[in-house]
Amino acid sequence: MTMPATPPPAQAPQPPQAPQPSYQQPQQGWGAPAGSYASPIPVRTPGLGDAIASEWTKIRSVRSTMWTLGVMIVLLVGIGLLVALVVSMSDAPMGDAPVLTLGFFGVLLGSICVITLGVLTIASEYTTGMIRTTLTACPSRARILIAKSVVFFLLSFTITTVTTGVVGVLQTAMLDGATPDTGFWLRSTVGIGLYVATLGLLSLAVGAIVRHSAGAITIMIAVVLLPLVLAMFMFSASLASVQKALFEYSIPNQIGAMYDATVTSSGPTGWEPLWVILGVTAVAMAGAFFALERRDV
Amino acid sequence: MIEAVGLTKRYGAKTAVHNLSFQVRPGAVTGFLGPNGSGKSTTMRMMLGLDRPTSGHVTIGGHAFRSLPNAPRQVGALLDAKAVHGGRSARNHLLSLAQLAGIPAARVDEVLGVVGLQDVAKRRSKGFSLGMGQRLGIAAALLGDPHVLLFDEPVNGLDPEGILWVRNLMKQLASEGRTVFVSSHLMSEMALTADHLIVIGRGRLLSDMSVTDFISANSADFARVRLPADRPEFREKLTASLTEAGGQVMPELDGALRVTGLALPRISDLAHESDVRLWELSPHQASLEEAYMRMTQGAVDYRSTADAKAGLQAPPPGYGQPGYGQPGFEGHAQPGYAPPPEVPQQGWYAPPPPGQNPYAAPAPEPAERKTSEDSR
Secondary structure, eight states: OOOOSSOOTTOOOOOTTSOOGGGGOTTOSTTOOTTOOOOSSOOOOOOHHHHHHHHHHHHHTSHHHHHHHHHHHHHHHHHHHHHHHHHHHSSSOOTTSBGGGGGHHHHHHHHHHHHHHHHHHHHHHHHHSHHHHHHHHOOOHHHHHHHHHHHHHHHHHHHHHHHHHHHHHHHHHHOOOBOOOHHHHHIIIIIHHHHHHHHHHHHHHHHHHHOOHHHHHHHHHHHHHHHHHHHHTOOOGGGHHHHHHHHHHSHHHHHHHHTTOOSSSSSOOTTHHHHHHHHHHHHHHHHHHHHHHHSOO | OEEEEEEEEEETTEEEEEEEEEEEOTTEEEEEEOOTTSSHHHHHHHHTTSSOOSEEEEEETTBOGGGOTTHHHHEEEEOOTTOSOTTSBHHHHHHHHHHHHTOOTHHHHHHHHHHTOGGGTTSBGGGOOHHHHHHHHHHHHHTTOOSEEEEESTTTTOOHHHHHHHHHHHHHHHHTTOEEEEEESOHHHHHHHOSEEEEEETTEEEEEEEHHHHHHHHOOEEEEEEOOTTOHHHHHHHHHHHHHTTOEEEEOTTSOEEEESSOHHHHHHHHHHTTOOOSEEEEEEOOHHHHHHHHHGGGOSSOOOOOOOTTTSOOOTTTTOTTTTOTTOTTOSSTTOOOOTTSOOSTTOOOOOSSOOTTOOOOOHHHHHHHHHHOO
16 A cells, blocks of 8 residues: 655656556556555645645635625725715814724624635535535545635735725825824724634634534624624613623624724723634634534534 | 444434445455445445544555545545535636645646546536536546545436446456445446445445355346146146256246246256146346345335325226236236236346345235236
8 A cells, every 4th residue: 555655757647547558567457456556646745735725726716705705895995985975074074083993884894794704614615515525635624624714814814904904095085083103003904804804713613613604604693793782782780790791892892992992991902802802713713623523524 | 455344333323334344455346235325325434534433443555544644645535426516616626626635736637538527617516417516526536546436326317428438437447456446226337337246234234245256146047937828727737847846936927937946958858748838938047136136125224115196096997907007918818817926026026046145035015016006
């Protein structure tokens, strides 16, 4: 059962159907010892880089990627410009508030697109059965999960950061508000890009655990929106502390915190929401890894 | 070389595969046969490390699949032709698999040519027919040019040209020294393709032998004797003398006799001695299909029954009349003759083989009777 480290010389890869002299070596044929067939195609042990290339091919060759990311860009740019337009035409312009805060609305809606893409990246493999083909071509399940995460994270981070950057530049050009410092610029572009991409990564982990596209997307949208909605209806005084925690740590509020615009006066501020979501995602990813490793597919 | 040792898989209370041990050797096409739900696909999934066996293990070339060095270059598999993302084009699907396995992209166009999908390579596989999907699955299996190939029902949905192509492909792959393991429920297809057969039923091993051994062990020869229709007394006379000489005689549906245990010349001599004229004396061999059907009869989980449409339809006039709807009865001498219950009425019936097979059960007669009467 040994594979030669180097290919046999002077043999271009050919379809196995074509008659090939190298296949008719005397030591081969009927009753040959185990594993006597040797492929003329160069043998190379694949690694994580190959898996990442493969996942890049997969993610760019389905329409759902184009649709979700396309819709996200339209939402970010469209809502960002619309809000800026409305504010510029109103009687009470920004005043001292930083203009970049207006990007929040588009990002909140756009994050739902990233959640959808994150779930679909892995759950579509289960709904179509593709996962069995994938895991036959690469028995290392951890490698698949890492490759998917890397490709998805880099793609959604790049798109979100670039789009929020463009929207921020357009908004500051349209409105006169407080001049944002570099730290705020960084947080509202790179920071938001990292936050949204991590949220997508959390969705990917949930997709790997749930293995069902619609179910995982529903769970993630509930995770994003429900805490805030629930907290709004907690009028009882005994629930006040729960209400406060739900407000502070709800995902819309945390995105707001990165823009310095929160509904609460306490809770995470600045870059802190990013560390919170990174921790949650790390736990979910560990769960996804163990689920993938242990379960039958 | 694939080796399964005591392979068992349970899903809750249901045992899908029970204590299965066998070897699949290189250089031959090994057929893997069994009725629907007998555990074929589960076994193949365990071979590929997709399902974890409850107990036992299966190795490919001495390694469990998941610990194989460079698995995609050693093992290629077609499990389910529908196991592709329908929104991806055939070429991109294969390209992603090739990249994952570190195979040059040129190989993708090569296998697309091999399976004949080069013209639809850019089309999304959602629109593919069952046969095209099957070809795409075979292309994925061939991608790594592996020396172990597993195919689960490869001819499903293929056209006659495709079936012939797959048959020749399997044989050619095996002749190059590769291990080829093909599952099917079509015995007739396996009889033409396979060199070795592994038959399972209800997750248990029923048979593990070469095709030629399988035929000689499971199919029995018999002679068909047809007597003049105008002389019913010949029948009893010949039956008595054949039985006396050590043969077994069974009447057939159309009035002929099925004789086992006696050579043709001997039957002729006996007929001559008892002054019986013969209209037919012909040798027959039960087909592999019959042998397989008999072997797996006791292990079939999902058995179809006649669609009686009872209660929906008044019985047609003449329903239940002797010989109704049975062509081939016209030559029979006795009007009102009802077939005796021991008459073999289905094509797959064959006399018991020399080595008694524990799974052979007597044909379920009442159900069969209904079937043949209903088929008009």
